[in-house]
Amino acid sequence: MVTDTDQHADAALASPSLDELAEVARQVSAAVQTVISGKPEAVRLALTVLLAEGHILIEDVPGVGKTQLAKALARSIDCSVRRVQFTPDLLPSDITGVSAFNQELREFEFKPGPIFANIVLGDEINRASPKTQSALLESMEERQVTVDGTTYPLDRPFMVIATQNPVEMEGTYPLPEAQRDRFMTRISIGYPDRDSELAMLDSHGSSSPLDDLKPVAHASDVRALVLAVRDVHVSAAIRQYIIDLVNATRSAAELRLGASPRAALHLLRASRAYAALDERDFVIPDDVQSLAVPVLAHRLLPSAEAMVSRDMPYQVLSAIVQRLPLPGR
Amino acid sequence: MxxxxxxxxxxxxxxxxxxxxxxxxxxxxxxxxxxxxxxxxxxxxxxxxxxxxxxxxxxxxxxxxxxxxxxxxxxxxxxxxxxxxxxxxxxxxxxxxxxxxxxxxxxxxxxxxxxxxxxxxxxxxxxxxxxxxxxxxxxxxxxxxxxxxxxxxxxxxxxxxxxxxxxxxxxxxxxxxxxxxxxxxxxxxxxxxxxxxxxxxxxxxxxxxxxxxxxxxxxxxxxxxxxxxxxxxxxxxxGRLVTFRYLRPGEEEVGRDPDTREIAASGRRIGLTAICLAIVVPLIVPTLGAHDLFGISGDGSGGGAGGAGGLDGILGQVQQKLLAKPAPVLTYTTTAKSPAQQYFQVYVLNYDAARNEWLPSASTLRAVAGSRLPAAVPGLTNAIRAATVQTSVVTKGDASGGAYLPVPYAPVRLSVTGAPTGWLELAGSLMLYGGDEPNNLRYTVTSREADPTAAQLQTQALVPSGIQADYGSYRGPDASKLLKIARKETAGAPTAYAEAVDLQRWFRSSGAFSYTLKPKLPDSRGWLLDFLTKDRRGFCQQFAWAFAVLARLLNIPAQIAVGYTAGTPVSNGRWRVTTADAHAWPELYFPNVGWVRFEPTPGGSAGQGTATVPSYAVSPAAGKSGTNPGAPLPTPSATAPAGRANRAAGNRFARLGQPGRGNATAPPGSGFPFAIVLPVLVVLLAAAPRAVRVLSRRKRWLAASGDAGLAHAAWRETIDDLADFGLARTPSESPRAFVRRIAAEEAMSPAASQALARIGAAEERARYASSAPPGAGLPRDVVAVRRAVAASATRSQRLRAWLLPASTLTAVGRGMQRAGGALNWLDMSLPSAARQLRRAVTSRSA
Known part of the structure; x- marks a missing residue:
């Protein structure tokens, strides 16, 4: 019997705010889907990460709508959006901002970089030098930027949507494991199905629906929603399940690198948001199972044998999820 | 190489x-x-x-x-x-x-x-x-x-x-x-x-x-x-299987093996199952009674031990010899008064209750030095007249049973031409062992042939307790029924001797039993009862066995001797024994006289041709006589009419409260009623899964308290119900996923689907939310789901769900798995111990 309560669950579960959240989420989702049709799960994952205060890595071939998704999400929420096109010559200060000497005031003045926005779109992140990559990733984790000894906190909500192209890898700097670990989820959008692609030709043929997209929620709404998500109840059984899952990746023979404790934390937070999007004030194993691959797969490294037998980490992870018994009966 | x-x-x-x-x-x-x-x-x-x-x-x-x-x-x-x-x-x-x-x-x-x-x-x-x-x-x-x-x-x-x-x-x-x-x-x-x-x-x-x-x-x-x-x-x-793996700090790369825990766990489970089966199956299958696991001492109390027993043993060899074409065994001359009555014993057998078989008794071997045999004739005292008989034997071909010498009872001296030494004698049974095959041996045996009188056989003296303990009780099958038969056939006999004579007369009386070398007896423990009550056809093997057992039930020590009858005279006082004279006969022990032979097997043309009744047991009236105790009983005509006074005077040693006698009337371990117990066991076993299922259901509902408890009970009950109908839940399936799958797979009515969804939702909330929903209607929902699933199942599925609920069986499987998993520590401790040992060795050598 489950009697445990999460530390956030003692407050009266704000059902109205959950309803509200779901309503807002529906609106945002509908708005985004006018741009990205036929990919509700990718949109839902993006929303989940937004509400769980994480960052997304979208890894896919060119032209499937990575940037469109990021832009649509940013547009449908009335918040600041900045886009950074990562190139090999991009410097860290091009992201964080620089202190410039103001001749009139005769003092140094901080010129904030593109990172100072609610949603930052980092396009082709693997094309930047590791130094620049790490500058971005540091601010992602800390949610603040320090320049010349002064710390500038970033606005909330803050989400980085980074894209990466797995095909053209020449001249790129693939993200090392430590930095991939900072992204809450990695998703790939994939090609649309036949009908969706037909619909896309119709709607995108003359003008971009992105231009017609009107904000349906405000940044302050998102901040409230993030707070509401924190109150979603996570029972002891679910926490145990998450730990079991993470441990299973560490002991699986097919993997030589398992999921980190940060991964467990991300999975927990994402599960909360996922449950909230479902208008539930508690997390169920289905949430964790649905999120296991997007949240964990990009952090795992296959063993040599698995590479030879072409067992990709997401396949191994799916097998683990299917095999791992739920705690209790 | x-x-x-x-x-x-x-x-x-x-x-x-x-x-x-x-x-x-x-x-x-x-x-x-x-x-x-x-x-x-x-x-x-x-x-x-x-x-x-x-x-x-x-x-x-x-x-x-x-x-x-x-x-x-x-x-x-x-x-x-x-x-x-x-x-x-x-x-x-x-x-x-x-x-x-x-x-x-x-x-x-x-x-x-x-x-x-x-x-x-x-x-x-x-x-x-x-x-x-x-x-x-x-x-x-x-x-x-x-x-x-x-x-x-x-x-x-x-x-x-x-x-x-x-x-x-x-x-x-x-x-x-x-x-x-x-x-x-x-x-x-x-x-x-x-x-x-x-x-x-x-x-x-x-x-x-x-x-x-x-x-x-x-x-x-x-x-x-x-x-x-x-x-x-x-x-x-x-070569060695190599795995890439990040090592934890402090972990050595050397000696790190592939992860075989799963395989080891499977091995343990298989091993455990095999051991359980090996122990349980012989216990519950009565015919596989050869397990000496708990009854190794073989006191006969082991319930299912033994089959038809020694019909294939030494006694069985007699049948082979009798059925084979007669071949010469030995020729001899003797100084005996009536050579026809002089049998040649080769083996002496004692009853082994554990095996339900007659086997040579384990006794000490004594080397024969000189011509005098070392072992004393058991029981024979000087008060009994005993003739000293000299028999000169020449063996031919396959004499007797291999390395044992056929000798007239009771041998006291032996001289073998050409091989004076190297002979062994078994104390107690006086069997003579030669080591080499006694082919074409020439030897002379001096034996003491007791010639007791009726009075001497009807003595009140006590049987030595050792003999009584070793030879005086029967703990084999059907003891109580056999005792009834023995009592009935010897009713009125005043003494042990009279009882023995009565038994012998019963076996040899015309019409009661018939002689055949190929008796049709069931190959089971109960063949003896069949032989005595129904079939009544056999040869010396059956007769000797039955006689010895009945005598033992009447508290008379008995053994079976195997060897040859006296054979047939050829010429010049020379007798010839062939394999057709192979024979088994009972011997009873009487105080002061020792072992004396009886002859229950029919003789003559309609029986064992050369079998003879010894003079002291020849008369049907002899047993009930006793009025002429002083005289020997050489012929039937010498015996007098029965004197019943002896019985009135209690002139018998059997029922005088002698220690070791009279209390063996209901031997233990006999006649275990398999015919009743087995079907009952089978029925109980068949009903067990259903009973366990019903009981667990009742217990589950009784133990459920509160909304969460009710939700859990309803969920588990539904899981079990569905498992009974072959719709098992995988351990990784959440309530929601399981309900979704069942609703998709099973054609259930909307009401039942909703009931199932309610049960799943209640369990989900009870498990994962901070509060459980009210569970009052859940028992009804469980019944609705069960009925819906049963309605869509085939008849055989319903029957199986009722008779062999899979949920009960999985519980058993889980228990086995847990028991197998209890040995998991071996996986942990053995490799680490080996590693430590290796480290210690390398550090020392360094």
């Missing part, structure tokens, strides 16, 4: 051979056996030699082994030998089948040369090369061994015994070498090793001693060594 595996295989056979030490005295056989193993190992190496050398060695071995043929007197012997050698040499370069024949020839040839060198070197050429003579010496030895096997173990270490043991060990070593080293199937090599272990178990060995346990453990260790060595060899051949 594979010296390491060859050596380990040889060691495994050596250690397994130790288990024979419980059977054979001394250690010469073991040394011979070890030599045989070494020879076989060398033969194995020879068979694995590369082509030209291998062919030469094989040819040489076969040439030496076939030497007796080469040196034979006939012209075709050498020719056949050379042809054989050539054939084997050709075979070594042939295909699979010819090559395996050549390999087999090499093994057997080496073994033969070795055995010849060890056991018949004197008759061999240059010690090792077999000759005609050495072969005949060698072939005569096993017969000696087989006759020694009738002893209770441990048997004395005769040359024949050593030869048989060494040859057996050598054959086992051959099988092990072929399987483990050549074919690389060391696990299967356990089967021939098991043969060595099973010999002591299958033999007449009664007690399981610590020494035997130790021998078994050592043998097992040898086998395990073989298995592990083979595993190592395989790794060496293929």
């Amino acid at each position: 594979n010296p390491r595996l060859t050596t380990i295989a040889a060691i495994a056979v050596c250690t397994a051979s130790l288990s024979l030490s419980a059977l054979i005295r001394g250690d010469g056989w073991l040394i011979a056996g070890v030599g045989a193993i070494a020879t076989v190992a060398l033969a194995g190496v020879a068979t694995r030699l590369p082509m030209p050398r291998g062919t030469v060695v094989t040819g040489l071995v076969v040439l030496v082994a076939a030497a007796p043929l080469l040196a034979g007197p006939s012209w075709y012997g050498p020719l056949a030998a050379l042809a054989l050698v050539a054939l084997v040499c050709v075979c070594t370069v042939g295909g699979k089948l010819p090559r395996s024949l050549a390999i087999l020839a090499t093994y057997l040839g080496c073994l033969l040369i070795y055995l010849n060198a060890v056991f018949a070197s004197g008759a061999s050429l240059a010690v090792v090369i077999p000759t005609h003579h050495s072969m005949s010496v060698l072939s005569a030895l096993p017969g000696q061994a087989f006759s020694a096997f009738h002893f209770a173990p441990p048997i004395p270490e005769y040359k024949g015994v050593s030869l048989t043991a060494a040859a057996g060990i050598g054959l086992v070593a051959t099988a092990v070498d072929v399987l483990a080293v050549r074919l690389r199937h060391p696990a299967i090599a356990g089967l021939p090793l098991l043969v060595l272990f099973s010999v002591p178990v299958a033999s007449n060995l009664k007690a399981f001693t610590i020494g035997q346990g130790f021998a078994f453990a050592v043998g097992l260790a040898g086998f395990l060594m073989l298995l592990s060595s083979d595993g190592r060899e395989r790794l060496r051949m293929w």
Whole structure:
């Protein structure tokens, strides 16, 4: 019997705010889907990460709508959006901002970089030098930027949507494991199905629906929603399940690198948001199972044998999820 | 070549051979056996030699082994030998089948040369090369061994015994070498090793001693060594399995093996299941009663032990002899007054309740020094008139049962022409053991032939307690029913002697029983009752058995002697005994007289032709007489009418409160009512799963309290119900996923689907939310779901769900799994201990 309560669950579960959240989420989702049709799960994952205060890595071939998704999400929420096109010559200060000497005031003045926005779109992140990559990733984790000894906190909500192209890898700097670990989820959008692609030709043929997209929620709404998500109840059984899952990746023979404790934390937070999007004030194993691959797969490294037998980490992870018994009966 | 595996295989056979030490005295056989193993190992190496050398060695071995043929007197012997050698040499370069024949020839040839060198070197050429003579010496030895096997173990270490043991060990070593080293199937090599272990178990060995346990453990260790060595060899051949894996800090890379925990756990589960089955199945199947697990001492209390028993034993040999074409056994002259009554005993058997069999009793062997036999005639006192009879015997062909001398009871002196020494006598039964096959032996036996009077047989003296304990009780099957028969047939008999005579008269009375050499008796424990009540057809085997058992039930000590009747006179006072005179007869013990024989088997043309009733038991009236106690009872006419006064006076020793008598009326362990118990057991077993299911359901609902409790109970009940109908939930399936799947798979009514969804939602909230929903309606929902699933199931599915609910069986499986998992610590502790040991060794050597 489950009697445990999460530390956030003692407050009266704000059902109205959950309803509200779901309503807002529906609106945002509908708005985004006018741009990205036929990919509700990718949109839902993006929303989940937004509400769980994480960052997304979208890894896919060119032209499937990575940037469109990021832009649509940013547009449908009335918040600041900045886009950074990562190139090999991009410097860290091009992201964080620089202190410039103001001749009139005769003092140094901080010129904030593109990172100072609610949603930052980092396009082709693997094309930047590791130094620049790490500058971005540091601010992602800390949610603040320090320049010349002064710390500038970033606005909330803050989400980085980074894209990466797995095909053209020449001249790129693939993200090392430590930095991939900072992204809450990695998703790939994939090609649309036949009908969706037909619909896309119709709607995108003359003008971009992105231009017609009107904000349906405000940044302050998102901040409230993030707070509401924190109150979603996570029972002891679910926490145990998450730990079991993470441990299973560490002991699986097919993997030589398992999921980190940060991964467990991300999975927990994402599960909360996922449950909230479902208008539930508690997390169920289905949430964790649905999120296991997007949240964990990009952090795992296959063993040599698995590479030879072409067992990709997401396949191994799916097998683990299917095999791992739920705690209790 | 594979010296390491060859050596380990040889060691495994050596250690397994130790288990024979419980059977054979001394250690010469073991040394011979070890030599045989070494020879076989060398033969194995020879068979694995590369082509030209291998062919030469094989040819040489076969040439030496076939030497007796080469040196034979006939012209075709050498020719056949050379042809054989050539054939084997050709075979070594042939295909699979010819090559395996050549390999087999090499093994057997080496073994033969070795055995010849060890056991018949004197008759061999240059010690090792077999000759005609050495072969005949060698072939005569096993017969000696087989006759020694009738002893209770441990048997004395005769040359024949050593030869048989060494040859057996050598054959086992051959099988092990072929399987483990050549074919690389060391696990299967356990089967021939098991043969060595099973010999002591299958033999007449009664007690399981610590020494035997130790021998078994050592043998097992040898086998395990073989298995592990083979595993190592395989790794060496293929290299080591390499896994890439991030090591935790402080973890050594050296000695890190692939993760085999899952495989080990499966192995443990299989092992546990096998052990459980091995223990449980013989316990519940009554016919597989040969387990000596809990009743090794064999006091007969073990319920299902024994089958039809010794019908195949020594008693069975009598039937074979009687059915075979008559062959001469011996001729003799005797000084006995009535030679026709002088039987020749070979074996004396005592009843073994545990096996329901008559077996030679284990007694001490005494060496015969000089002509006087060492053992005293049991029970016979000087008060009894006993004639001293001298019998001169010449044995012919297959005399008696091998190495035992047929002698008239009770032998006191023995002189054997040509072989005055080397004889052994078994104290108690006075069986005489010769070691060598008594073919064409000439010997003279002096025996004391007791000639008791009726009064002497009707004495009130006590039977010695040892005799009474060993021979005076029957703990076999159907004891109480048999006792009733014995009482009925001996009603009115005043004394033990009278009872015996009455029994004998009953068996021999015309119409009661008939004689046939091929009786149709059920091959079961209860055959004796069938014989006495229904079938009533048999020969000396059945009659002697029945008589001895009934006598024992009447508290008269009884044994069965096996040997020959007096045979038929030929000429000049010479008598001849053939295999047609083979016979078994009961002997009863009377105080002061000792063992006296009775004859329940019908004689004459409609029975055992030469069987005679002894003079003291001949009259039907004799038993009830006693008015003429002083006179011997030589003929029927000498007996007087019955005197019932004796009975009134209580003139019998049986019911006088003598210790050890009169209390064996209801022997334990007899007549276990399998006919009733088995069906009841079967019904109980069949009903058990259903009963467990119903009980668990009731308990579950009773134990449920509160909304969360109700939700859990409803969920588990539904899971079990669905599992009963073959819709099992996987352990990783959440309530929501399971409900979704079932709703999609099963064509349920909307109401039932909603009920199932409610149960799933309630469980989900009870498990994962901070509060559970009200659970009042859940029991109804559970019933609705169960009915809906049952309605959509086939008839056989419904029946199976009712009779054999899968949920109950999975619980059993889970329990087994948990029990197997309890040994998980082995996985953790053994490798770490090994690692520590290795570290300690390396640090010391550094």
